Amino acid sequence: MRVYSQKFRKEWLQVREFQGWLAEGSAADRARCTVCHKELLAGKSELLKHARGKKHRTLVARTGPSTLPDQSCLSSVVDEDGLTHELRIVDLRTDSVTQPSREMKKAMMEAQLGDDVFSEDPTVRALEGRVAELLEKEAGLFVPTGTMANLICVMTHCWGRGSEVIVGDQSHLHLWAQGGMAQIGSVHHRSVRNLPDGTFSLTELRGLVRGDQDPQWPHTTLVCVENPHHTTGGKAIPVHWMDELGVLCSELSIPIHCDGARLINASVALGASPARIVQACDSVTLCMDKGLSAPMGSVIVGTKEFISRAVRVRKVLGGGLHQAGMMAAAGLWALDHVAPRLSWDHTHARALAQSVCEEHSSAITVDLKGVHTNVVLLHCDNIRVNAKKLCQRLACVTDAESEELGEQTVVMALAISDTTVRLVTHGDVRKEDVRATVRKLKYVIREYDNMMYLEYKISV
Numbered sequence: 001m002r003v004y005s006q007k008f009r010k011e012w013l014q015v016r017e018f019q020g021w022l023a024e025g026s027a028a029d030r031a032r033c034t035v036c037h038k039e040l041l042a043g044k045s046e047l048l049k050h051a052r053g054k055k056h057r058t059l060v061a062r063t064g065p066s067t068l069p070d071q072s073c074l075s076s077v078v079d080e081d082g083l084t085h086e087l088r089i090v091d092l093r094t095d096s097v098t099q100p101s102r103e104m105k106k107a108m109m110e111a112q113l114g115d116d117v118f119s120e121d122p123t124v125r126a127l128e129g130r131v132a133e134l135l136e137k138e139a140g141l142f143v144p145t146g147t148m149a150n151l152i153c154v155m156t157h158c159w160g161r162g163s164e165v166i167v168g169d170q171s172h173l174h175l176w177a178q179g180g181m182a183q184i185g186s187v188h189h190r191s192v193r194n195l196p197d198g199t200f201s202l203t204e205l206r207g208l209v210r211g212d213q214d215p216q217w218p219h220t221t222l223v224c225v226e227n228p229h230h231t232t233g234g235k236a237i238p239v240h241w242m243d244e245l246g247v248l249c250s251e252l253s254i255p256i257h258c259d260g261a262r263l264i265n266a267s268v269a270l271g272a273s274p275a276r277i278v279q280a281c282d283s284v285t286l287c288m289d290k291g292l293s294a295p296m297g298s299v300i301v302g303t304k305e306f307i308s309r310a311v312r313v314r315k316v317l318g319g320g321l322h323q324a325g326m327m328a329a330a331g332l333w334a335l336d337h338v339a340p341r342l343s344w345d346h347t348h349a350r351a352l353a354q355s356v357c358e359e360h361s362s363a364i365t366v367d368l369k370g371v372h373t374n375v376v377l378l379h380c381d382n383i384r385v386n387a388k389k390l391c392q393r394l395a396c397v398t399d400a401e402s403e404e405l406g407e408q409t410v411v412m413a414l415a416i417s418d419t420t421v422r423l424v425t426h427g428d429v430r431k432e433d434v435r436a437t438v439r440k441l442k443y444v445i446r447e448y449d450n451m452m453y454l455e456y457k458i459s460v
């Protein structure tokens with residue numbers, strides 16, 4: 001039951017029939033039954049009559065409480081003067097902020113479990129097999145995080161001493177993994193310049209590869225690629241480039257590892273199967289806890305021999321989990337139910353980017369064509385506004401804004417450089433959140449553009 005009234009909500013919460021069924025809405029005194037999809041006048045007796053009705057009770061018994069959204073999109077906050085405000089908080093910092101849905105939690109609760117260190121957890125084995133099949137590789141291995149997954153793959157490929165890995169200079173492995181492969185794996189890495197589309201020059205790559213001709217050199221043992229490429233804006237790297245990389249690396253006899261943390265997003269954007277994208281890769285990481293919305297877990301895939309060595313590395317890194325099936329069940333559920341809706345996240349990202357473009361602002365711009373998946377990069381002119389200031393502005397609501405827009409929306413975004421703000425859409429961002437964010441972005445952009453107009457007027 002969704003009740004559009006704060007006035008009555010508290011009172012109704014005490015009524016047994018409504019317990020677990022009430023959700024917040026706007027301030028109008030109306031209600032909508034989310035079980036029967038019926039609009040009601042929100043008088044208490046009216047609602048009670050409906051809740052006690054045969055049709056409603058039968059549907060409740062049949063569907064259970066799962067038709068109710070897990071979380072309300074609006075949060076009530078009390079300000080310093082004791083006034084209650086309804087805030088919409090839209091968290092666009094990244095796609096790992098998602099909460100597991102009620103159905104996903106149910107799947108986790110019902111998962112069959114065993115000790116995965118003895119390879120006895122049937123749910124973990126099911127997920128490993130499922131991802132291996134999806135990516136058309138021989139075997140899979142469940143690990144706690146994407147960072148550990150990539151490190152395990154690097155250490156498994158670089159089994160001997162004096163190994164060197166070539167990575168993109170804007171890749172997660174290079175920028176955000178604390179240099180784990182050097183710190184923990186004793187593996188040297190060298191970077192190749194990432195182009196704005198997330199690829200790199202294959203000629204440049206060829207020039208960086210070092211063999212064992214000179215004892216002063218480390219030996220290039222692995223090339224890493226990231227698809228989609230997150231830091232450059234979630235760019236889906238085309239299949240033909242992945243194939244060209246494959247041809248070059250097989251000529252040089254160097255394996256390829258793909259950090260495919262969000263590979264399913266790339267698959268949606270490219271219209272190619274995930275297996276086709278990574279056909280030329282020897283190992284792949286796929287995260288369950290990004291756009292797929294599971295609470296944790298990643299799966300790596302490769303040959304059976306590669307995975308059996310990876311099991312040893314996982315253990316020494318402390319990644320051998322016991323009853324991990326609960327987490328694997330979330331991953332299985334996500335592949336069935338969240339993966340098919342990922343295109344919505346892409347549509348939402350494009351809607352956000354489009355709204356910024358429409359403003360033709362000189363202070364805040366976006367490359368609309370560069371929005372391939374669920375990431376939008378906002379570029380600040382660094383004169384009127386820089387990335388940090390824009391994030392701060394998006395995270396607060398001014399009185400004038402609240403009055404003009406008639407709503408209070410807090411948008412949480414991340415400054416990834418002095419001039420770039422990142423917005424990432426995900427399953428917990430609903431259509432209404434996107435609409436509210438569009439209104440907020442337009443309002444804030446106009447504020448900065450008017451600032452320029454005022455400065456111009458003063459100087460003239």
Ligand SMILES: Cc1ncc(COP(=O)(O)O)c(C=O)c1O
Binds near residue numbers: 145146147173226289
């Ligand atoms: C491309 C990419 N790879 C790997 C990771 C690491 O994943 P985790 O946070 O699970 O360690 C991330 C995290 O955001 C990522 O964006």
